[in-house]
Amino acid sequence: AQSVTQLDSHVSVSEGTPVLLRCNYSSSYSPSLFWYVQHPNKGLQLLLKYTSAATLVKGINGFEAEFKKSETSFHLTKPSAHMSDAAEYFCVVSDRAGGSQGNLIFGKGTKLSVKP
Amino acid sequence: DSGVTQTPKHLITATGQRVTLRCSPRSGDLSVYWYQQSLDQGLQFLIQYYNGEERAKGNILERFSAQQFPDLHSELNLSSLELGDSALYFCASSVTGTPGTQYFGPGTRLLVL
Numbered sequence: 001a002q003s004v005t006q007l008d009s010h011v012s013v014s015e016g017t018p019v020l021l022r023c024n025y026s027s028s029y030s031p032s033l034f035w036y037v038q039h040p041n042k043g044l045q046l047l048l049k050y051t052s053a054a055t056l057v058k059g060i061n062g063f064e065a066e067f068k069k070s071e072t073s074f075h076l077t078k079p080s081a082h083m084s085d086a087a088e089y090f091c092v093v094s095d096r097a098g099g100s101q102g103n104l105i106f107g108k109g110t111k112l113s114v115k116p
Numbered sequence: 117d118s119g120v121t122q123t124p125k126h127l128i129t130a131t132g133q134r135v136t137l138r139c140s141p142r143s144g145d146l147s148v149y150w151y152q153q154s155l156d157q158g159l160q161f162l163i164q165y166y167n168g169e170e171r172a173k174g175n176i177l178e179r180f181s182a183q184q185f186p187d188l189h190s191e192l193n194l195s196s197l198e199l200g201d202s203a204l205y206f207c208a209s210s211v212t213g214t215p216g217t218q219y220f221g222p223g224t225r226l227l228v229l
Binding site: 034036042043044046049090103104105106107109 | 118120149151159160164172174206217219220221222
């Protein structure tokens, strides 16, 4: 069965410094992987997705993620954090097991804090 | 704004009661998904409908049910409510039922007292 593990529940960075949010996945299939962001009291927004094309995926707001099959990782990075990046980030795999047709399996989430 | 709407935004009710949450997908999207977000369980997939038919089931309790209507809006019915059902319920939609981008609504926050 597919699963994702977000290695940090909370990450704190200073504004202008790099962001690294770590995610490992487990999948019997060639996975589709996503990062979603949830700002306080808001719904979830797709940041980027990997669907077996280029392994380096660029998303919105300067975020990108690299799919590494050998490490079963899909870490999210951003070169320079902005105050508006403070939110909760979810690593997500698309469930294809048992004939399922695309429901998402979410990690526990990583809360990103950005200090001025 | 994702284009997915959910009503109501907030709902406060008592144990044992029944509530209905409503979701309108983005124009043109045929698939609707329901998720529950709680502090202890995180975000969990409940159920998916595609063009009016149930497509996949996740961790949905027997007390919960859903349907998708001909106009593609969906309703999630929660009955015999318990304190532990207090959570944020999200609806998402996508064009097809296969793995891909899902667009999430703002959620309905349910509080069971």
